[in-house]
Amino acid sequence: MESAPFSKLISAIEPSQTLAIDSRAKALRAAGKDVIGFGAGEPDFDTPESVKEAARKALSRGYTKYTPPEGDRALREAVAAKLERDNGVRYTPEQIVISCGAKHSLYNTAMVLCNPGDEFIIFSPYWVTYPAQVIMAGGTPVFVSTSPEDGYRIDAGRLRSAVSRRTKAIILNSPNNPTGWVASREELEAVAAVAIEHGLFVISDEIYEKIIYPPAEHTSIASLGKDIRELTILINGVSKSYSMTGWRIGYLAAAQEIAKLATRIQSHSTSNPTSIAQAAALEALNGDQGFTAMMAREFLKRRDYLHKRLSALPGVSCFSPRGAFYAFPDISGLNMKSDEFSIQLLEKVLVAVVAGRTFGSDYNIRLSFATSMENLEKGMDRIEGFIKSKL
Numbered sequence: 001m002e003s004a005p006f007s008k009l010i011s012a013i014e015p016s017q018t019l020a021i022d023s024r025a026k027a028l029r030a031a032g033k034d035v036i037g038f039g040a041g042e043p044d045f046d047t048p049e050s051v052k053e054a055a056r057k058a059l060s061r062g063y064t065k066y067t068p069p070e071g072d073r074a075l076r077e078a079v080a081a082k083l084e085r086d087n088g089v090r091y092t093p094e095q096i097v098i099s100c101g102a103k104h105s106l107y108n109t110a111m112v113l114c115n116p117g118d119e120f121i122i123f124s125p126y127w128v129t130y131p132a133q134v135i136m137a138g139g140t141p142v143f144v145s146t147s148p149e150d151g152y153r154i155d156a157g158r159l160r161s162a163v164s165r166r167t168k169a170i171i172l173n174s175p176n177n178p179t180g181w182v183a184s185r186e187e188l189e190a191v192a193a194v195a196i197e198h199g200l201f202v203i204s205d206e207i208y209e210k211i212i213y214p215p216a217e218h219t220s221i222a223s224l225g226k227d228i229r230e231l232t233i234l235i236n237g238v239s240k241s242y243s244m245t246g247w248r249i250g251y252l253a254a255a256q257e258i259a260k261l262a263t264r265i266q267s268h269s270t271s272n273p274t275s276i277a278q279a280a281a282l283e284a285l286n287g288d289q290g291f292t293a294m295m296a297r298e299f300l301k302r303r304d305y306l307h308k309r310l311s312a313l314p315g316v317s318c319f320s321p322r323g324a325f326y327a328f329p330d331i332s333g334l335n336m337k338s339d340e341f342s343i344q345l346l347e348k349v350l351v352a353v354v355a356g357r358t359f360g361s362d363y364n365i366r367l368s369f370a371t372s373m374e375n376l377e378k379g380m381d382r383i384e385g386f387i388k389s390k391l
């Protein structure tokens with residue numbers, strides 16, 4: 001082929017590395033190897049039985065046809081009730097769009113907001129999908145760094161100096177993947193002040209809201225006042241809170257005009273999220289919330305264990321995650337970059353971690369602790385052995 005006939009934008013995107021390492025680990029496992037996976041971005045718990053039962057009932061009653069493109073009204077009402085109950089923000093069902101996962105809601109948001117060359121501010125380290133989606137929508141990611149020395153706090157001065165005439169939005173992710181940072185109210189107020197002053201949208205990805213370790217608390221930036229609520233596109237979903245990653249239900253809540261445009265995109269792309277999965281998500285949001293609390297307690301125990309083990313390793317330092325289920329240790333003391341470290345770790349001691357380069361930080365690795373305590377112990381013993389062999 002003379003010149004590639006494919007989209008330049010899409011050709012510039014790398015495949016999602018977090019899924020790639022997981023696939024490699026699964027392939028080794030399929031070949032009979034005893035691989036410990038710290039790569040996964042999904043809770044290791046089964047979806048609650050009551051949620052599965054709601055899906056079975058939906059199937060039995062023949063709830064298997066197209067739904068409205070923006071999602072079932074009952075589910076949008078349940079999301080509105082949840083946002084008021086948990087986050088203190090009021091939205092009407094017309095301001096809510098259900099999609100095939102929060103990732104899809106984020107993609108719709110980028111498509112709705114972005115004109116060619118618009119800039120989107122992303123705090124680094126970042127979840128790999130944000131810059132990829134901005135590029136796919138024809139925009140330009142602009143990175144603002146945060147560091148473990150100041151607990152990954154947002155520096156308002158640094159944020160302000162990244163704003164240009166072309167800035168369209170700020171992407172916020174608290175609790176954070178990969179760092180485990182959780183935004184304080186003061187940090188959110190600072191971000192809101194910048195957004196209001198410059199008329200910038202705030203895309204607030206709150207997917208890890210329920211996986212949070214006291215005394216950290218989740219605050220939605222949309223709850224800080226009317227002006228910032230109007231500029232915020234709040235993103236959330238059921239994947240992480242109810243261990244429903246495969247069901248693919250997420251949502252956005254925003255000004256009605258944004259919701260309308262996101263619905264328009266869906267009407268011409270996916271038509272609607274799966275009917276049965278919507279029935280399941282309705283039960284997740286309206287039913288007993290004990291499962292989510294149990295899961296968060298379990299993650300807390302694992303966080304404590306993993307952080308202790310990582311901090312004891314020579315050449316490694318680790319911020320203690322306040323939320324989500326990832327540890328993001330700094331391995332710069334080992335004189336190895338993250339790709340080399342993670343490839344060697346998988347091939348030599350059969351432990352899968354994700355290279356920090358993927359998240360814009362080449363001297364870190366990401367370990368998901370969405371795996372059993374037994375696996376954590378075994379995996380950490382292997383990592384310890386690997387690191388000691390390098391010294």
Ligand SMILES: Cc1ncc(COP(=O)(O)O)c(C=O)c1O
Pocket residue numbers: 041100101102103104127173177205207236237238239240245249250
């Ligand atoms: C920060 C962040 N946002 C969104 C998502 C996607 O969630 P969903 O499964 O609802 O698409 C993930 C999944 O890994 C994530 O880490």
